[in-house]
Amino acid sequence: MRPLFGRNLYAVVMTLVVCFCADRASALNPRKKLTQYTRTTWTQEQGLPQDTIRAIAQTADGYLWLGTDEGLARFDGYEFVIFNKGNGDLPSNSITALSAGADGTLWIGTANGLTRYQNKRFTTYTIKDGLPDNTITAVCRDHSGTVWSVAGTFLSRFQAGRFSNFKSGSDLPIAAIRTVYEDRAHNIWIAGFGGVARLVGDKFVPAISAAALDGDIVSSMLDDRRGNLWVAGSKGLLMLSAAGKIRKFDTRDGLPDAFVRSLWEDRDDNLWAGTNGGLSRLEGGAFVAPATDSGHDRDWVRSIFEDREGNLWIGMNSGLSRLRDDIFTIYSTGEGLPSDEPTTVYQDRTGRIWVGFHVSGLGFFADGRFQTYTTRNGLPGNEIFSIREDRQGDLLVATREGLSRMHAGRFTTYFPPDPLGRRIVFDVREDGEESVWVATAEGLTELQGGRARTVIGGGMLLNSSMVVLCTRRDGSIWAGTYGKGLWRVSRGDTRLYTTADGLSNDQIRSLVEDQDGALWIGTFGGGLDCLRGGHFFHYTSKDGLLSDNISHIEDDGRSLWLSTTRGICHISKQQLLDFSSHKMTSLDVVNYGLEDGLRSAQCAPGYPASGGGWRTTDGRLWFPTSRGLAVLDPNAPKRPPAPVPVQLVEMTANSDPIDLTRPNELPPGNSRIQIRYTGIHLTAPERVHYSYMLEGLDHDWVQAGSRRIINYNSLRHGRYRFLVKAEIAGGPSSEASYAFQLLPHFYERLWFRILFALLLAAGGWAIFRLRLRQIRGRFALVLEERARLAREIHDTLAQGFVGISSQLDAVAMSLPAGANLAKQHLQLACRMARHSLTEARRSVVDLRASALEGQDLRAALEAGARQWTAGSPVEVHVDITGDERQLPEDVEQNMLRIAQEAVANVLKHAAAGKIRIRLHLEARRLCLRVEDDGRGFEQQEAFSTVGGHFGLLGMRERAERLGGALNLHSRPGDGTQVEVTVPLT
Template identity: 65%
Template sequence: MKTRFAHHRRTVWAVALLFSVLPRGAFALDPRKSLTQYSRLVWTQQDGLPQDTIRAIAQTPDGYLWLGTDEGLARFDGYEFVVFDKSNCALPGNSITALASAGNGALWIGTSNGLAEYRDRQFHTYTTKQGLPDNAISGLYEDHGGTLWIVAGVYLSRFQDGKFTNFAPDADLPVTSVRQIREDRHHDLWVAGFSRVVKMSGSQFVTMIDPKILNGDIVTSMVADRHDNFWIGGSAGILKRSPTGEIRRYGARDGLPDQLVRALWEDRDGNIWAGTNLGIARLDGDRFVTPRDGDNRNSVRCLFEDREGNLWVGSNSGLTRYRDDILTVYGKSEGLPSDEPNAVFQDHSGRIWVGFHDSGLMLFSGGGNRVFTTRDGLPNNEIFSIRETRDGDLLIGARGGLVRMHGTRFTTFVPPDPLGRVNVFDAMEESTGRIWLATPGGLAELHANKIRFVIPGPPLLVSSMVTLANGRDGALWAGTYGKGLWRIKGDDTKLFTTADGLASDEIRSLYQDPDGTLWVGTFGGGLNALREGKFLKFTAKDGLLSDNVSDLADDGESLWLSTTRGICRIAKRQLWEFAQHQRPRLEPVNYGVEDGLRSAQCSPSFPVGSGGYRAANGQIWFTTSRGLAVFDPGARKPSPLAPSVQLVEIAVDGALVDLGHGTRLGPKSERIQIRYTGIHLRAPERVRYSHMLEGLDPAWTEAGNRRVINYNSLRHGHYRFRVKAEVPGAPPSEQSYAFEVLPQFYERAWFRLLCAAMLAACAWAVYQLRLRQIRYRFALVLEERARLAREIHDTLAQGFVGISSQLDAVAMCLADQTTPARTFLDLARRMARHSLTEARRSVMDLRASALEGQDLAAALESGTRMWTAGSGVGVDVDITGTPGALPQEMEQHLLRIAQEAVANALKHAGASKISVKLHMEAGKLYLRIQDNGRGFEEDGVFASRGGHFGLIGMRERAERLGGELQLSSHPGEGTEVEVKVPLP
């Protein structure tokens, strides 16, 4: 037992030493780590697997991991399993025995009842009816040329160009009962049978391992490595054939946990892995190594390395993923005496010392890990801090006092505290050689092998000194558990608290960098910095991982903070930019369980000042509540692959739609649910999503880790759903899907056109009805006006005419009389004539338009002849130009002007001839009425004459048409009236 434990400790140290000097590979399981230092995660039937026994694993180009079980086929995206079986797809059977991923994106599935191909979301089945020699499939392999090789029953079958070519054992192959097939680095096919292993070279089969060498071993797995070695696993261990034909067997004496080897795999770093009946093993040099007991008792059925470098193990107990991480953790599994380290320190010779919560002090050295406990002279096995003096002695703060270690000899100094507070949380030597102690009783000094208190504290826990740091100006800095920060230089002491700008009085770590900035880790106040006499504060609200900082280390560019929620790395440049308001928020890089920590809590059992330490080779060591974690900032880190984004399904009102082609969704699609995934098998919890629906969303929507989106009552139209997935350190990847929501019948163009036509027809009908109503009402008005005109003409007007005639006769009889009766008679006669004029005007306005049913030219010609009928006056009407349709109002006014001018010529001019001329040309109309009467003086001609309508009305009508009226007359020369009107 002691021999095995010592050997294991030496192995762990060798691993640590190699880890510090060799570059790390990307996306692979680092062979320099022990198997327990890989992150291990297990999925079982309780997590969604159809069954715990995994018989086959494959990965298709879209990133999905496929698992074959006895209860169906399972597809895994890192989050959940989707199960395919005979109840929901066209699989020939539920017992999946073999899987092979094809270069064209298809997945070949071997079952106990036939062969299936999954491509473009469809299953296609092949059985003996399609040419298989046997439906019991036990092996599948696609070679470099895309040809599928099948182990069907005892036969070998080749599927190429849609046809099966079968090879019968003994007849077509020099083997009995085909068991396994594999291709080597030179693309030659190796076939293992019950009795021998042969290689197909061209069309010939050459025996590579004969029955004597196999010695009855049943071949269960084969792999060809990059060095042309061929590895064969079977019921009697592992057989390796070198390129020169040498045979090497591996069994229990070589580290295999069991003789039955069902799976072999070579990873991308060239490591050979074996899956046995009692767990996995990795070839390390010339021996196989296994994880510690308890984690490796499962019967392994298959091994597979995915494109991200994770190793997947299918066993009778579920699916296991082994993942390499950025951080390397050491604990009891790797030979440490405890999983609870409190302090870590590197001495001047490069040796790593670790102090534990309950297991003493350990030297992490190449000669084996040596542990010192109370049996070796320590006052207690709980260690709080480790420092070194200038002469190479270790100063160890422990429960029970200060321990000075010289070589392997311990000397303990106990603080003289009357209350029995004898713990020393931190101790360090300053530049003058004075040794300071941080204790529950205050700040003390070791001088002449005696301890005396320099700054004693009250018997309160909050006053305990817990951490120390040397200042570059010779001062000493001391942090308390809850009373602030002390500065001591000579006899000058000063206490800084929250009143001076500290974010918290609970000090946990101190460090002064080369530029003089004092960095202060606090509990509750985050990270503080004392710079140029002023405290700066950086907290979780500003972007830090936590406000509880138990320790810090400096790699030159960044500070590494040990917190209660993990490790936080923040660039000092960021901190200064934030302090100067040049950036709105801190953006640190955080490390937790997903990066390899077994616990995110980096705080030890009691806050002390040695929880994080930067070694001389650049490694940074962290104490956590579950092991010692190591980070090498100078090593090459794997760059994560971008997630493979896939649309999982689209459901419309609960019914799934076919994703094979663009989708046309019905007009009654109320609820559209889209499920998507970003396949990142290494760390699916780190994938973050954003999505946008083109046609609805104006910009991308951040979805966090949510992988489903619902859209309700989308309007009809064309849409494109786009989703992006990304992980830190990798570019985003995107997937999109176009679909159309069909319109309701009332939203279609033909329906809208029909409605528009119906509305137009209705509007036309309403218009016609309204027009008929207007015409009818207008006819009634005209009829009434005509009736009134007749009544006035036949009664009032005629009466006025009679009265006027009688008055004229009376006036003639009284012509020679000058009595007042003559005066009154003349007045009555003038009044009667005025009333007659007004009656005629009313009759003229009430009569129907003379234009009704004819244009202006015709109305002028007929009207002029009507107006002069019976007068004996000659009339000449001349129409020239190009007559055209004129506005009715214009024609009415021009006709009335002509009528008035003719009437004036008849009544007042005594003319014997009247000429009416109408001429129209582009943009202008001319109307001229001319007579050969007596004429008159033009002065005052537009004033009202004796109450007659007069020429003023003619001028007003011309002005209303936007034209002008010109009158020319001289006594004895007749009169000419000319109207010029612009045409519309």
């Protein structure tokens, strides 16, 4: 994130860059007539609070400010923002004066005090703060920051936070002061009814007497770059020269009205005067006003201001007007043309520029004026379609009423019985063999040696018209028709090309052969075609052209200029060639329209052969439009666009406004953020392109186009910085930013998350302990039930077997000596009863927790070994080694049972004298080994089941349940070793 100092430095640097570039922006071209500037007017319907514009100023951030009778308006070129008494910003809606300072402040004179606007806040000073009167009629902030204002009949000076006041008549040599002004040398001037005075030291000294003013009431003053002081008043203008001479200007000097209310000198030293009869400009010692009937042109001009981009702003009773100097210069009836509907342009060999019109005849420019020829001068008709010059220098004019030749100022027209009698002639050309080719509504005619020959006509034309001609360097003639394709005439042969032969459309409007021999074809509906190497190539609006309706093509050698029904576009021929060879997928076309100064984008008013433009010898391009003749100089020096100052206008969180003058911490829940911004471009705001990024959310710049409002929904808590860039194509960008933090809810904070995790862990542990207690309780019930079953078995089944065995022994002893067979059976029954008794006792042992109850595995093994071998002659030893640690209960239970089963097997089958039990505990495993010195056995029979006893098989299953393994080592006569290894985790 850029630190605060860095942001402020960036803003200062960008402001200086903007001001530097703006000072060098193109101003109003003084060579243009007033009517040739592009004039745009805004009124209440377009957003002004009221139509009377009394004052205009521009602050350092680029905004234009307008004082009206219903409040203060701020303008960025796109929309107005209103400040007034109703929204609590101002003490009065009547704004009388404005003065902007280099530090970004704006001083506002109102009918109820003096107001300062700084850092987006309004502060008002009244008589309570030292003003002598609350009615302010003029304000001037001088170079030092001192603010001078006319308050009632007083002159007030605001300096170092305090007011000092001068009263008319006593402190001032003027009876009724009306205005205050600082000149280029930083002199302070005052004027009103009774003269003009200048501040010298601490006193005002008269400079122009009341007698010299002759009762004039001064309303405005200005010093020009030549050192002259201009004084505007109710009786005209008075100029005090640097030599001290006075000259007066009034309506006799061209002012449209004697009451001059405002003055301005633009950056090209043009002096502008705003009068009760409109705007005027000083030209050659006299004032010139627009020669139009517009109501705005005749309105009171109360204020004039030139912005940093070179536009001239005019505050009137009827709204706000802007005069803009665009790249196109328009010639219309305001400049002396007979009509605003030209159809064709042509420059003859003498350099004279001829213009044909729809219904107003033919004319040319001469000595700043336009001379016209019509039917009254011998033309056969006033609707002109084409103009050309023959080898003799005669002018050939194609009209609706036939072809006319102008020689020595006189017209000769082809009438019946000539073949061209009263035919509509759309175009005319002369080839290299002195033949004149004429395109008419009835076909193509060749004129040579005073004779006419129809080359294409009748059924060949298929009820269409020849509308445009092109003579090519190979001697062939090409003729475009109105809907029936393209004809070629060469050495007496003719051929027709249509869409079936590759044309994109059969309506042909323009034909041009370039220096490489390619024929460029403008169609109406099919875009641009090119015939090159015997093949047609097509370019349409889908490929990037402005329009598919092309009325005229102009070739400047490297590129083509196309006039269309939607404006004028410019494209290089190399780009077109690359597109045809599939090196490009789309065309990069430069388009020109209303924003460039065209009064109409319609360059083909709808006539079959209209729209014929021309490139004059000085390189200028002339295009007929439906609202005048548009002239463009493509070779004129082009200044790069200046940076566009960008401002954050408003930011809301959940619809609540946020103070943008300081970083903000937004309370939790403000997840819906709306940000409004604007790039201040007073010339063409529609050309400004925006991109933005929200650091903390976006990873790259987002292209916004012309959008000025951005919405974010469901933002998470965190630190953010919003950045926005504004730029015009080809120019540098400027940037604005704002940092804010969205605070988290309490449940989103770190301490809450830690606490919640601890509580969750504690809850989990409690649930685990509860579950463990439940399992242990259930296991205790199981053990209790097993103990009960063991007691029942011991008290019933086991005792029964004891009784049976005793009775069988008694019967066997009472049998006579010869009853051997019976004794054998009885002895067998006794052995079976004793065996069953042994198994019952073992079951009782298995059902009980035995020695493990309340003991660990070590103690249980030692106690169990003594218990299992009690009453037998076998010697048993127990060795326990390794780490002492608590083992899982199921491991201890199963290992104890394995050891018990191993010992039982030794006692049953091994006839051993010694048993050694070894238990070794390691970090990751447990090893149990039971060895004896008995008779041993064959290992392949080890895991068989006999008589329902599972033996080693059961031990192995217990080991595998624990994830371990059982290993057996035994040989007949060499004892047995059982080893069980179990992993520990």
